[in-house]
Amino acid sequence: MRKQAARSFLTVAILLIGAWTLQPTSQAAAEATLGKAYFAGGCFWCMEEAFEKVEGVLSATSGYMGGTVVNPSYDDVSAGRTGHAESVEVVYDQARVSYQKLLDAFWRNVDPITANAQFCDHGTQYRSAIFYQTEDEKRLADTSKQAIEQSKRFKEAIVTQIVMAPQFYSAEEYHQDFYKKNPVRYKFYKYNCGRAQRLEELWGKP
Structure with missing residues (x-):
């Protein structure tokens, strides 16, 4: 009886050790397929929404890129004092969506023929x-x-500029997932900014 119990204990221990050993490996394999991509397309609230609708995209984070100030604030960026552009960091599963697909989504969500502006901004x-x-x-x-x-x-x-990615600075927390947290205000802004209307004019119906 004791030998049987000892064998059972040994079997369980081996299984637990195996599971513990495999877990980091599986996690590392999953992380290896993750990629990051960076884009600017006007209001980062809208670009977050656009990219998070793409299958294979895990998240889009609002932030700032391309300026001269470290850790810029929204007030300074929106006033045009830092040289940054409102941008998004897109985290995606490279096994499910390609960088080319992200480029396709990007173009369809910007006005590429207007310099230093997007829609009402x-x-x-x-x-x-x-x-x-x-x-x-x-x-x-x-x-x-x-x-x-x-x-x-x-x-x-x-x-539209194509430039080497500079440092990405995450925007303030209240900007993150704004379209989810404040759907009424977001839809009001997006409609009045004429974003959807202009995109349809440029690219046709989605």
Whole structure:
């Protein structure tokens, strides 16, 4: 009886050790498929919503990129004092969605022919930009821009910037998931800003 109990205990112990050993490996494998991408497309509330609707995107965080001040505040950025653009950090599962798909989603959610403005928001802080991290991302971004230019969809030049990703600074907490936390205020802003109307004019119905 004691031998049987000892064998049972040993079996359970081996299983527990095995599970404990595999857990970090599985977690590491999952983390290995995660990627981050950075974009600016005017109001970061709206870009958060746009990217979080993409299958395979795990999160989009509002923030600031491309300026000269460390840890900028919303007040300073919105006043145009820092050179930053309202941006989003997109965390995505590379096994489920490609960087190319993120580029497609980006273009369909910006006005690429208006410089230093997006819809009702004007100023360099609302410029549109793709912030690449690798040469492969740069190549894909450049190719996607060239494809739009060659399509002759727009008579005007595409002014969206494609630049190396600088430091990303997360925006204040009250900006994060604003479209979820404040749906009425968000929809009121988005409609009155003419974002959906202009996007349909540029790209057709979604």
